[in-house]
Amino acid sequence: MASLVVNGQTHTFDVDPDMPLLWVLRDELGIVGPKFGCGIGICGACTVHLSGQPVRACKLRVRDVHGAVTTIEGLSNAETLHAVQRAWIDEQVAQCGYCQPGQIMTAVALLAETPTPTDDAIDRAFRGNLCRCGTYPRIRKAIRTAAVALASKSRLGEA
Amino acid sequence: MISRRRLVLASAIVAGGVAIGYRAMPRGNLPRKLPDSIPLAPGEVALTPYVVVDARGIAIIAPRAEMGQGIHTTLAALVAEELDVELAAVRVIHGPASEHYANEFMFGKRKFPDRVHRKPAQATIAQSSIRDAFVKMRRAGAAARHVLIQAAAARLGLEPDTLRTASGVVIAPDGQRLSYESLAEQASTSPVPQDLPLKPTAEWRLLGRSLPRVDMVAKCTGTAEYAMDVALPNLVFAAVKRNPSIDAPVVSMDASKAERMRGVERVVPIRDGAIVIATNTWYAMQAAERIQFEWASADYPDHIDGHREELQRALDREPYFVALDRGNVEAAPGPSAVTITGAYSVPYLSHATMEPLNATAWYREGRLDVWAGNQAPTLARRVAMRASGLERDQVHVHTTYMGGGFGRRFELYEVKEAVIAAMAMKGRPVRLTYSREEDLTHDAYRPMAAAEFRASVRDGVPVMLDLKLSSASLYGSGRRREHIVLNEPDKGTPRKDTHITMGATEQPYRISNHRVRAYLAERPLPVGWWRSVGESQNAYFMESIVDEIAVASGSDPLEMRLSMLEHEPSRAVLNAVAELSDWGRKLPRGHGRGLAYCLSSDAATAQIVEVRADREGVRLVRAWAAVDVGIALDPGNLESQVQGSLMFGLSAAIFGEVNVADGAVQERNFDTYPLLQMHHAPHVDVAILESGEEIFGAGECATATAAPALGNAIFAATGRRIRDLPFRRHVRFV
Numbered sequence: 001m002a003s004l005v006v007n008g009q010t011h012t013f014d015v016d017p018d019m020p021l022l023w024v025l026r027d028e029l030g031i032v033g034p035k036f037g038c039g040i041g042i043c044g045a046c047t048v049h050l051s052g053q054p055v056r057a058c059k060l061r062v063r064d065v066h067g068a069v070t071t072i073e074g075l076s077n078a079e080t081l082h083a084v085q086r087a088w089i090d091e092q093v094a095q096c097g098y099c100q101p102g103q104i105m106t107a108v109a110l111l112a113e114t115p116t117p118t119d120d121a122i123d124r125a126f127r128g129n130l131c132r133c134g135t136y137p138r139i140r141k142a143i144r145t146a147a148v149a150l151a152s153k154s155r156l157g158e159a
Numbered sequence: 160m161i162s163r164r165r166l167v168l169a170s171a172i173v174a175g176g177v178a179i180g181y182r183a184m185p186r187g188n189l190p191r192k193l194p195d196s197i198p199l200a201p202g203e204v205a206l207t208p209y210v211v212v213d214a215r216g217i218a219i220i221a222p223r224a225e226m227g228q229g230i231h232t233t234l235a236a237l238v239a240e241e242l243d244v245e246l247a248a249v250r251v252i253h254g255p256a257s258e259h260y261a262n263e264f265m266f267g268k269r270k271f272p273d274r275v276h277r278k279p280a281q282a283t284i285a286q287s288s289i290r291d292a293f294v295k296m297r298r299a300g301a302a303a304r305h306v307l308i309q310a311a312a313a314r315l316g317l318e319p320d321t322l323r324t325a326s327g328v329v330i331a332p333d334g335q336r337l338s339y340e341s342l343a344e345q346a347s348t349s350p351v352p353q354d355l356p357l358k359p360t361a362e363w364r365l366l367g368r369s370l371p372r373v374d375m376v377a378k379c380t381g382t383a384e385y386a387m388d389v390a391l392p393n394l395v396f397a398a399v400k401r402n403p404s405i406d407a408p409v410v411s412m413d414a415s416k417a418e419r420m421r422g423v424e425r426v427v428p429i430r431d432g433a434i435v436i437a438t439n440t441w442y443a444m445q446a447a448e449r450i451q452f453e454w455a456s457a458d459y460p461d462h463i464d465g466h467r468e469e470l471q472r473a474l475d476r477e478p479y480f481v482a483l484d485r486g487n488v489e490a491a492p493g494p495s496a497v498t499i500t501g502a503y504s505v506p507y508l509s510h511a512t513m514e515p516l517n518a519t520a521w522y523r524e525g526r527l528d529v530w531a532g533n534q535a536p537t538l539a540r541r542v543a544m545r546a547s548g549l550e551r552d553q554v555h556v557h558t559t560y561m562g563g564g565f566g567r568r569f570e571l572y573e574v575k576e577a578v579i580a581a582m583a584m585k586g587r588p589v590r591l592t593y594s595r596e597e598d599l600t601h602d603a604y605r606p607m608a609a610a611e612f613r614a615s616v617r618d619g620v621p622v623m624l625d626l627k628l629s630s631a632s633l634y635g636s637g638r639r640r641e642h643i644v645l646n647e648p649d650k651g652t653p654r655k656d657t658h659i660t661m662g663a664t665e666q667p668y669r670i671s672n673h674r675v676r677a678y679l680a681e682r683p684l685p686v687g688w689w690r691s692v693g694e695s696q697n698a699y700f701m702e703s704i705v706d707e708i709a710v711a712s713g714s715d716p717l718e719m720r721l722s723m724l725e726h727e728p729s730r731a732v733l734n735a736v737a738e739l740s741d742w743g744r745k746l747p748r749g750h751g752r753g754l755a756y757c758l759s760s761d762a763a764t765a766q767i768v769e770v771r772a773d774r775e776g777v778r779l780v781r782a783w784a785a786v787d788v789g790i791a792l793d794p795g796n797l798e799s800q801v802q803g804s805l806m807f808g809l810s811a812a813i814f815g816e817v818n819v820a821d822g823a824v825q826e827r828n829f830d831t832y833p834l835l836q837m838h839h840a841p842h843v844d845v846a847i848l849e850s851g852e853e854i855f856g857a858g859e860c861a862t863a864t865a866a867p868a869l870g871n872a873i874f875a876a877t878g879r880r881i882r883d884l885p886f887r888r889h890v891r892f893v
Binding site: 019023026030033034036037039040042045072073075081088092093096097099104122134135137 | 372444
């Protein structure tokens with residue numbers, strides 16, 4: 001048996017240790033926010049956080065997971081949304097929505113590292129997150145909106 | 160979990176002898192009964208096929224595929240507007256598969272074209288959903304409101320016309336309020352009149368405004384349910400491995416190694432491959448790769464060069480049909496005329512939806528449930544019936560959110576395979592998922608196409624255009640259509656498959672001598688409907704040629720197009736996009752702008768792309784688009800659709816190509832089938848125009864105009880005319 005901490009909860013399971021984290025989350029634990037898109041780590045739909053860093057769950061073998069995993073389900077609770085999610089809703093970003101859990105996880109990680117990212121920094125951070133619906137302009141706008149919200153929150157000492 | 164969505168279409172709907180609200184058709188055409196009605200669960204009441212009430216409140220049925228285009232929000236708003244409910248206070252669901260949700264506009268204005276199509280189906284295609292729904296779903300809302308008022312009047316002993324409604328309640332003159340929910344049971348027995356008046360647009364509260372999408376919160380919290388996410392007890396997971404020579408059968412296979420692998424429960428052979436069922440999708444995918452197959456070879460050329468030759472061979476044969484022949488293209492154009500000729504070509508394209516094909520099926524106790532993101536639920540049901548041998552009333556299709564569709568989710572192989580797996584696993588639900596590689600290598604591709612043209616321009620006026628278009632028939636594309644469109648395996652290619660000329664013949668350009676001929680390419684890869692369909696190649700051909708004519712005559716591309724168009728909405732979008740972009744302004748060195756126009760499924764669309772070319776390559780700078788939708792129901796969503804379909808078109812024009820070697824598609828994942836990314840994506844300004852009476856959809860139009868706008872921009876910036884896609888074969892993009 002192996003175990004993982006996902007969104008603050010410990011889960012145990014018994015799988016081939018070479019199994020990618022994505023398939024442990026989805027098929028073993030029923031955590032389906034992270035999406036399967038390419039299986040080779042280049043579309044970003046499966047993006048989750050490992051100890052706060054964005055990783056591609058479809059490429060990461062579960063045996064190599066050392067640290068706490070956060071998925072889109074762990075960003076918010078029923079009462080409150082993360083500022084990035086609120087910005088995504090305010091800017092009405094999603095179309096088909098399939099890539100958006102990955103986009104949002106990438107945005108959260110970017111803003112944690114770089115509170116006011118330049119366009120170039122956004123381009124770099126999102127190089128591995130494809131969106132087939134072409135929501136890129138609204139994603140960019142939502143990142144700006146979220147950056148402002150997070151900055152005012154941290155000025156208020158809530159962050 | 161399973162039964163909670165069993166609703167709709169009770170006998171209540173036919174209470175008055177007719178069914179109300181689902182077809183904006185003359186009275187005589189309304190069916191007298193609902194042959195595939197689905198029983199309501201206890202406590203559920205259907206006021207029309209689009210309005211269902213149960214203990215949890217009001218649900219609006221939005222029976223079209225929500226694959227990103229925001230259709231659930233706009234369709235629900237049509238009903239909610241007339242029903243007088245707040246969108247946030249109702250549930251919006253797709254509902255069951257039913258012929259009663261047939262899309263009368265799936266073939267555009269021509270309601271029942273000749274030949275292949277038998278009749279409209281429940282289908283989401285060709286930006287037609289809103290045209291189909293605009294009247295009938297408002298009528299459904301009005302009908303439901305009417306019967307609720309009747310019920311309230313009876314209960315209160317008042318005249319109906321003394322009552323009013325607001326936000327889901329009927330209000331009496333003395334201020335007494337009765338909730339719709341409390342009236343539903345009684346209301347469902349009321350007869351419903353046919354021709355209820357609809358609100359004048361001036362009284363619209365929801366329509367005409369940018370509404371928050373009903374699916375937005377779920378899609379930003381990871382809780383939106385795609386077919387791949389449906390939670391079921393004792394679920395097992397399947398993967399499929401199909402012959403790389405698409406649709407060709409298996410000669411022999413040895414699955415003994417795969418069957419012994421960890422987690423594998425069963426291997427089920429199918430005609431063109433095998434399904435592996437395991438306790439985890441990853442186990443199933445690993446094992447599928449370990450099966451030893453001997454494959455039969457394909458019935459199409461095994462190398463892409465052979466496909467190019469087929470296109471060329473078709474052009475050298477007699478025309479398949481003449482789509483347009485005006486004036487005399489053979490007449491001498493006059494001594495002052497300039498004549499140009501050229502040839503264009505485009506490759507096969509994948510749909511490449513973000514969500515790979517998948518479906519979940521569960522057979523138990525004589526009942527088959529199928530969860531699938533699909534663009535044609537009644538066809539999905541037919542596919543499931545065939546694969547299971549079950550009767551129609553035993554098969555229940557649940558249409559989930561889709562991670563993109565673009566025409567891909569019509570083919571339904573994944574439904575067939577999931578059902579085969581579920582029948583093999585009797586009693587246990589099976590989720591079947593295509594790997595990205597299986598998905599991209601077993602598509603029904605946008606056909607490869609080629610064009611040859613001859614055009615004359617005299618004193619700045621195009622006087623002749625002779626266009627030859629070569630492509631494969633979407634209908635004649637092998638056996639894959641047998642269970643989907645034709646339902647007859649040997650029907651073959653229709654007399655005219657107008658997809659080949661779509662986008663080239665419906666344009667209102669005035670060219671006095673104008674001919675368009677179609678040539679039928681044979682032995683293609685399986686081909687299908689790809690966002691904007693024939694327009695995706697023909698708008699590129701047409702609008703690049705128009706640009707070439709403008710250059711040859713030294714005309715401004717905008718002025719020349721305006722001089723060729725009397726169609727007011729078309730002139731309006733051209734003028735709007737010119738104004739939006741400040742067309743004609745002096746550009747910085749290295750910059751170039753390209754213009755393109757298309758009447759796309761009747762929606763006039765104009766687009767400008769600006770690029771910058773330097774030693775590093777070509778960069779997208781900015782884009783502008785103007786679209787006439789007739790009546791704009793949700794400007795915010797329309798903007799998003801136009802931006803998105805423009806990006807989709809740019810992505811294909813720059814990067815998209817599917818090649819074949821040894822019978823197999825070579826582009827297997829996003830490394831070799833790259834897509835537009837954040838750093839390429841230009842800022843896009845959108846103008847939505849409203850020409851008035853008729854309504855048009857806008858989910859595809861800017862896809863059609865993207866490639867020619869970009870090609871014309873590259874020409875303006877570099878002087879290079881690129882007549883073959885994708886552009887990255889010819890220039891570097893940065």
